Amino acid sequence: MPVYCVSYDLTKLGQNYASLHDELKSSNAWWHHLGTTWLVHTAEAADQLSARLRKTLHDDDSLLVIKVTRDYAGWLPKKAWEWIEQQL
Template identity: 55%
Template sequence: MAVYIVSYDLNKGGQDYEGLYKELKNSPSWWHYLDSTWLISTSETAEQLYARIGKHIDKNDYALTIEVRRNYEGWLPKKAWEWIREHIG
């Protein structure tokens, strides 16, 4: 399985994005420690993942899906790093 970072800016105030969050949580495994960033572990391609979640955002929103590789660094809680090491290596 691949891991993708999904990052977004939701620009429509008052819009209900619950469908987006549910769709992201329907992934085989996911990580969400940062407000508008998710890591999604899935057998889908980046295009397939975006097609699945893209229907839940507005045309004035922004979203980015990129495959994550082993070169990473940051400051996160221990549980976050455990998920990353388990799913990315």
């Protein structure tokens, strides 16, 4: 199963993230440490995951879903890298 990086921007001040977060957490596995960026492990294709998440957003919000590969780098806690290694 692929892992996707999901990033979003909700344009309305004070907008409720709960329904989006609940939808993300309903995936097979997920990791969240960076503000509005999540890693999601799911059997869905990127367009399917995007369509599922879009149902929780307003029309003027932004959403990005990108498949994660083994070519990655960054500065994250050790637990994050362990999760990524286990899922990929």
